[in-house]
Amino acid sequence: MKILFLCTAHNSLSQRLYLALSTFHHVTIEYALSEDVMISATKLANPDLIICPFLTARVPKEVYENYMTLIIHPGPPGDAGPSSLDWVLLGDNGTVDNAGELLNTLSSDVCRTHWGITVLQAIEQFDAGPVWAFEQFSINIDQQTLSKSELYRGAVSRAAISATLAAVRRIQDIAFSTQKPLTGQSEVEGGWSAIELQISPDIRPHPEYKTLSVATQEPFQGGPTFHRPLLKAAQREFNVAKHTAQQISRRIRCGDSQPGSLSKVFGPDLYVYGGIVEDCPEGPNPGACPGAFPGTVVATRNSAVCIATCDGRGVWITHVRRPKKAKDAALWPKVPAVSGLVALGVLTASHVQDLQWDLPNNWAKSPFQTFQEVWIDFVSYAPSKQAAYLYFDFYNGAMATDQCSYLIQAMDYIIASSTSDNPVCAVVLMGGQYFSNGIALNVIEASSSPATESWLNINRIDDVVHYLLHEFRSRNIVTIAGVRGNAAAGGVALAAACDIVVAGSDVVLNPAYRGIGLYGSEYHSLSYSGRCGPQKAYQILRSMTPLSPFQARSIGLVDHVFPGNGSLLDKRIRNHVAVIVRSGKLGRIPWTAKQELSPAVLAQARAKELSEMAQDFYSPRSVRYHSRRFNFVRKVKPKQTPLRFATHRRFGADHLDEEEHNDFDDVEHYQRQFELQLQHHFHITSGATTPLSSTRDASSIRDTSSTRDDLHSPRGNGETMFSCYYAPVKA
Template sequence: MRVLLLCSSFNGLSQRAWLELRRAGHEVSVELAISEQVMLEAVELAKPDLVICPFLKDRVPEGVWRRVRTVIVHPGPPGDRGPSSLDWAIADAETEWGVTALQAAQEMDAGPIWGYRMFPMPAEAPRKSSLYNGPVADAAVELVAEVALRAADPGFVPTPLDYGRPEVVGRLRPAMRHADREVSWSEPTEALLRRVRAADGAPGGRAVLCGLRVRVFDVHRGPALSGEPGTVAARREGAVLVHTGDGTVWVGHLRAEEPGAVKLTAAAVLGERVAHLEERPGYTEITYERGAGVGVVSFDFYNGAMSTDQCRRLTSALRYAVEQDTRVLVVRGGEVFSNGIHLNVIEASAHPELEAWRNINAINQVCREIVTCTGQLVVTSLGGNAGAGGVMMGLGADRVVVREGVVLNPHYRTMGLYGSELWTYVLRRRVGQAEAARLTGAALPIGAERAREAGLADEVFGGGRAEFERAVLDYAERLAADASWERWVEAKRRVREEDERRKPLDAYRVQELAEMSLDMFEDRSGFRAARRAFVGKERASATPAHLAAHRETASHM
C-alpha cells in the first residue's frame, strides 16, 4: 500500500510511524505540512492509497481528505477534541487517557473512529513531553499499524463519533490559555508541578522569578522547607530551589520572556541574581549506585542535550566508576538517552563557535572513558531515543541494550556536521565501513530491532521504562556472575591494545576534530544556520528530499 505521512515535523512519533509502516512492507513517503498548497501537491504527486497524520498541528485541507482516506492520530480518548489534550489531561489529574485514530472530516477531531487505545496515567504528574514520547507514542504506533491493516480491508467501516457510546469518554476542550499556565509560587507544590509539567517542553509555565518574567520548565519536588514563596533558596548543577506555598521545587530550566531568548538552565538565565547563593545537595543529574558486582552511572539531561559542563561532570562520574571493583558498569541515560552537544548553550554563548569546540571536546572525553574502560564490561542502557553523537557515545560500550520502541538517528548530516565522538572508530567497529557510510549518509532513523540486526545493538528489551531498567540490571548482573567474565575482559583488553597499536584513539579524535573545525569555525556545511533554526524552532521551508520519496519519483518522470 502507498502511504503518505503528513506531519508538522518529522519528530520521534512520526519517525516511529514511518518505521512501523515500512517494516510492515508499505511504501511510505513523508511531507511536512508547510502549507495547504504543499499538502495538496504532495497528494497529487504521491497518489497514496492512505494518508496518515501522526503529528499534525494544522487542519487537513478538504481537498486532501475528500480525495483520499485520511486518518489523524489524536492524543486523547474517543470523543476528546481540541488542541490541548495532553495539557488538560495532566492539569486535571486524569487517571486514564488514550489515543484515537479518526478520519479527517469537516469538523476538527469529530470524524469517524478507526481505533483507539487507553492507558493508565502516572500517579505523579508527568511532563507533557514524557507522556507524549512514552505511552502516547506507544499507543499511536499500535494504532498506525492497525489503521494500515484496516485500510486494506474493503469491508471495514469506521465508527461514527457518538457521545452516547460508553467508550466515548472525551469531550471538546478549548485551547489552554495563557491564564491557565500562570504559575503562582504560593500554590501548593503538587498544583505547581502539574501546572508546569502540563506545559513542558512547550510552551512552559508562565511566572516571575527574581523580578524576571520567565517560562518555567523541568520542575522537580524539593525538600519541605519553609520560606517566602517565590524566593530562591539555593542552586545546584544549573537548577535553582524555589519556595512554594507548602515546600520547595527545583527548577531546572527557564526561558526569559523576551525576543530571541533561549531555554537554558535556570541558574544561567537568572545569572547574577542567584550567583551569590550556595550550592545545596538534593538535586543531581548524575548518580552512581552499585551492588552485586554491577555499578550504574545514571545521567538524565533535559531533552538529551549535553553541555560542556554536563559532559565534564559525566566524565568525572565515569572515572570514579571505572576505579571501583565492580565487574560490569552500566551507563544509563534518561528520558532521552542523548542527542549529543547542547545547541541551546552553544547558540546562547557570546562566542558560539568556541563553545561548540569546547562542547565537542568535552563529549569526546565521555566517549573515551567508555571505550577505554578495560577492567569492566561496559553496558549502555538506551531506554530513550538517541541521535547523532548520542548514538555514537552509546556504541562505545561492550554491550548496547535498547528499549523496544526507541528510535536511533546515527548521523550528523541534518545539522551540517561531520561528527566526532569517536564515531569513525566505534561505528565502523560494529557495522563495518560500508554500512557506517550508508547509515551516516542516508540520515534516516532506525528502530530498535533493525539496530540489533545491523549490529548497533546487542539486546532489545521491551516494557515500560522501569521494567526496561530492571531488565538491563538483571542482564548486567548475569554478565557479572558468568564464569566467562574473566575471559571476556581479557579478550577486551587484548583487542583494545591491538586496536591502539593499529591506530590510536587519539588519531581518530584528531581526524574527526580536523573535519569538525571546518564545520564549526568555517561553517562549510551550514552548521550555523541549522543550529539557529533548531534553537529558534523555525518552521522548515521544505521537506528533506530523502524523506519525500514522491517528489524524487516525480522528478525522474
C-alpha cells in the same frame, strides 16, 4: 499500500510509526507547511492512505474528501482540541465542562487514572470524525518528572502505534470486504491480488471501534471528555501564595518542553521548565534560607534553581526561555535556569554560590524526590563482583560541557570504588528519559561565542567516551549501554563505544550528525566502523534517517533488543548484566576486542574527527552548522520537506537534498560562496552601481571577524513553528 504522512514535524511519534509501517508499506512524508503543499503532495504521492501522526494544521477539504485521511489525536474518544495532553497533566479530571471555570478549580487531588489516543478520520470539524481505533493507558500525573514531552514519547506513542496499526488493518479488511474481484475470478482464485485495493473515504468504521480500546476491548476508564481550547502559556502561570508545590509542578510540566509556563515568579516574564517537586522532609535547602517567602530562590544545583512554595516544600526550575518580543528576529534559546537568571540580573554569581545545595557525595539516588541529574546504583551479583549502573538524566538528552564534566566525576567515583577485594566488573550506562542526544545546542546557541562553546562541548563529550574506550577497558571493566530512551547523533556514538549495546524495542536511533551540519566526533569513526564495517558506517551517517533497534541490531550497531519499557525493561537489562557479571562471559566477542584501541589509535581518531569539527565550527563551512543550529533551537519553520523523507518529490537521481551533494563537505565551496557574498555585501553597502571585480583582492577583509560573522550569521526572518504558542509579547 502507499501511505503518505502529513506532519507538522517528523517527530518521535512519526518516526516510530514510520519504522513500524515501512516494513510492509511504502511510506513517504510531507511537512504540512501550507494547504497548497499538502494538496500537491497528495497529488504527487497518490496514496492509498494518508496518516497525520503529528499535525497542528487543518487538512484541506480537497485532500480528505478524496483520500482516506487518518488523524492521530492524543486524547480518547470525545476529547478534542490542540492541548489535550496539557489539560490532562494540568489536572483536568473531567468533572468541569467549562474550560474557563476549570482553570480556577484545578486544586483537586482527584485526577484521571487513564488517558488515551484516538485514530479518527479527518472531516471538516477538528477531532470529530469517525473513529477507526482508540487505545488507553494508565496515567499518574504526579509521577516525578512526567512532563508533556515524556508522556508523548512514552505512553502516548506506544498507544498511537498500537491503535494506528489496528486502524490500518481494519480499513484494509473493510475495503477488501467491499471490493469486487475481477469478472470471472473468485477470491480464492486470486481475484483480490489481480486488482489494486481501492480505499474510499466513504467507508465507515464499526461503532465499537469508538467505544472499545484496541488492547483490552474495554470502554475508556478515565471519565468524561470534552472539547478543550488551546491552553496558552500565560494560562499556566502559578500563584506562589496559594498554589502548592504539586500544583505548581503540574502547571510547569504540562507545558514542557513547549511552550513552557509563562511566569513572573522571577520578576520578568519568562517561560519556565522543569517543575520537579522538592520533597526533602526538612524543607528545601534546610538551614540556608529559613522562613523564605514563597517564590524565593532558596537553592541551586547543577544549573537549576529551587523556589520555595507555600506548603513548605519547593519546586525546581531547570530551564528558562525569554519570551519573543515583536522586535526579536526569532525565539530565544532555552537555557539552564542559573545562567539565564544571572544573564538577566535576577541572580548574581555569589548568590548562586551561597545557595548551592549539593547532594551527598556517594552519588546514590536521593531517598526523597528532588532534582538529580546523575546517580549511581552499585549492585553486587556475586561474591567480590559488582556492577555500577550509571544514570544521567539530562534535559532533552543534551549534554552540555559542564554536564559532561559532572558525568566524568561520577565515572571517577566508580573507578575509585573498584577495589581488589570488591572490583567493579561492569559499568552500565542507563541514560535517562532520553539516552543521549549529544552536545547541548541550546546552551551553545545562547553562548557569547557559539563556535567556542561548541569546541569545548565536543571535546568534553569526547573525554566521556574516552573513559569507555580506555579508562574502563584498561581496568578490565566491561561497558554496557542500556539504551532505554531515544538517542541521536553523539548519543548513539556514546552507546556504540560500549562493549555491549542493549536497546529497548521502543526506542528510535538517529546516528547521523549530518542533518545539523556536523561531521561528528565521539570516536564514531572507530565504533561505527568496528561494529558495522566501513561501508555500512558510511551509509548510516549519510542516510540521515531513523533506525529501529531491530534494524540497528541487523547491522551490528546494537547487540541485543529487549521488549518492554519502564521498570520491566530495567529489570531485563539488569538480568542480562547479572548473567555477564556472574559468568564473566559476554556471550560473543565485542567489537572492542576485535579493533585495536591503543592510546595511539584513539588519539589519531580523535584528532581526525576534531580536525573536521574545527572546520564545522570555524571555517567557511561553519555556515551550514551555525544556520541549522539557529533554526533548530529557535524553532524556525522549515521551507520544504527533505527529499529523503518526501520520496514522492524525487523526480530523478540528480534530485537531491543539500546534504546529499558532495560539495556539502567542501570547505572551498563555502569559501567561494563567502567571497561572493562579501563582494555583494560591499557592493550594496558602498552604493556601487557596477559589479565588483571578481579579481578584487579580498584577503585584507576575508578574515575580519565582524564581516564574516555578519555574513554567516543566521537570519531569523522565517516563520516560527507553533506560532500559536510563541506569539510575540508586548515590550
